[in-house]
Amino acid sequence: PPGGSGAFFLTSSAGGVYAGSASPPFSEATMPCPVSAYGELKLQQEAAASEAMAGTCPVVIGRISNLYGPGQNLGKLQGLISRLAMAAATQEPLNIFVPLDTIRDYIYVDDAAAMALHWAGVALGEQPQTPAVRIIASGDAVTVGQLIRTMRVVTKRRIPIALGSHPSSASQALDLRLTPSGTDDLEALPATPLPAGVKAVYLDILRRLQQARPTEPAPPAPR
Helix, strand or coil: CCCCCCCEEEEEEHHHHCCCCCCCCECCCCCCCCCCHHHHHHHHHHHHHHHHCCCCCCEEEEEECEEECCCCCCCCCCCHHHHHHHHHHHCCCEEECCCCCCEEEEEEHHHHHHHHHHHHHHHHHHCCCCCEEEEECCCCEEEHHHHHHHHHHHHCCCCCEEECCCHHHHHCCCECCECCCCHHHHCCCCCCCHHHHHHHHHHHHHHHHHHHCCCCCCCCCCC
8 A cells, every 4th residue: 555565465275275185174274285286386376475575565375265256257167156057047067077075165256355355454454574374265165066956046947967077176175174264353244145146146147148149130220
């Protein structure tokens, strides 16, 4: 901010760095154990930020759970909630490459942003000398099967699912429950219930499909 040094917030991945860790739920005290190149990259980014910003301004490393929300890029092989919403809207089958009892923590994007701003503000006030690691998550983990049922209830539509395999599934942990940092400090922040967030994503998908639909040509003007 003007007149101040500011704070540096690094977006890291809880799923990436804790994929091979033991004894969930994982917290900021859990020893990271990535099992993929993506998780290794995130740890390298954390180390690089810590080194590059040392003595410059406070650094907050936000290890974020599974983000979801309206506007997600559907061109990537990620975003299960958005893809479930698309399958509900189009009735095109969705391939799922992990077991239905896989556990994940889904956090609505606006809630995650509020937590990130909160922890950056705390760092500014305290001016810590070492990077602060913070877990940004909802704390309410669900299985993939529960997520599918939630989408069915919210959309009132059948979700066509096809179970399959993909090389990336080898680096997917079965249980990624997380304990958010500073639970008592976050009571005043927004916490979007999963059904409400799922509905927002579904309505966004419907709008995007409607906007992409070609319009009917206008009838010729009478002579």
